Amino acid sequence: MAPLKSPLIGITPDVCDQRWQVAPAYAAHVRAAGGVPIVLPPLPEMAEAYLDLVQGIILTGGDDPVMESFGVATHPKATPVDAQRQAFEIALLDGLQGQDTKPLLGICLGMQLMTLHAGGDLDQFLPETLPTAQDHMDGAVHQIDGSLGCGPVHSHHRQAIRTPGSLKVVAEAPDGVIEAVSCPNRLFYVGVQWHPERTEHQTLGQDLFDSMVKAAQGS
Secondary structure, three states: OOOOOOOEEEEOOEEEOOEEEOOHHHHHHHHHOOOEEEEOOOOHHHHHHHHHHOOEEEEOOOOEOOHHHHOOOOOOOOOEOOHHHHHHHHHHHHHHOOOOOOOEEEEOHHHHHHHHHOOOEEEOOHHHHOOOHHHHOOOEEEEEEEOOEEEEEEEOOOOEEEEOOOOEEEEEOOOOOEEEEEOOOOOOEEEEOOOHHHOOOOOOOHHHHHHHHHHHOOO
């Protein structure tokens, strides 16, 4: 069966107060890129079925990873993400192994889970280790520079990648915070620490969704 002209793009929702929710901006950017957005209920046992259904995946932003799954303690000042959501997104990452042409865009928490899955690790609380931590928190706008482009991005995180594991660093902030990673052996496997769905800069905002959807058209 030939791929859909407008590819289905699965978007992972957050889990809050026993509800699944997702910011509408994710779907709006996927639609603007020519894709068909669908929200994937975070059921780990359904990950394989979802991957058979969709042509691309977006791991959205959210709270902080639960680190015990990766062999270290979760920082006491972290806000742990819902355990079922984390298990679901790890199941998606597991399922994508060997599917080198199926694109993935990880945003904020999504990028961090991609990195942990690839054997990397995190600085779990930037205010303790980074003098410029506030430049990355509470919707701050700061510059990034790298192969994905250069310009201002919208940030909302208190954690950051310390080492990328098997992934490649492709963008950084002026203070050295890793802002984007990718896997060069895959068609489109990109994680960004900023929020492109809230970033006005075309190259670092909508263009990321455009590139992801274009890659999905051939998956």
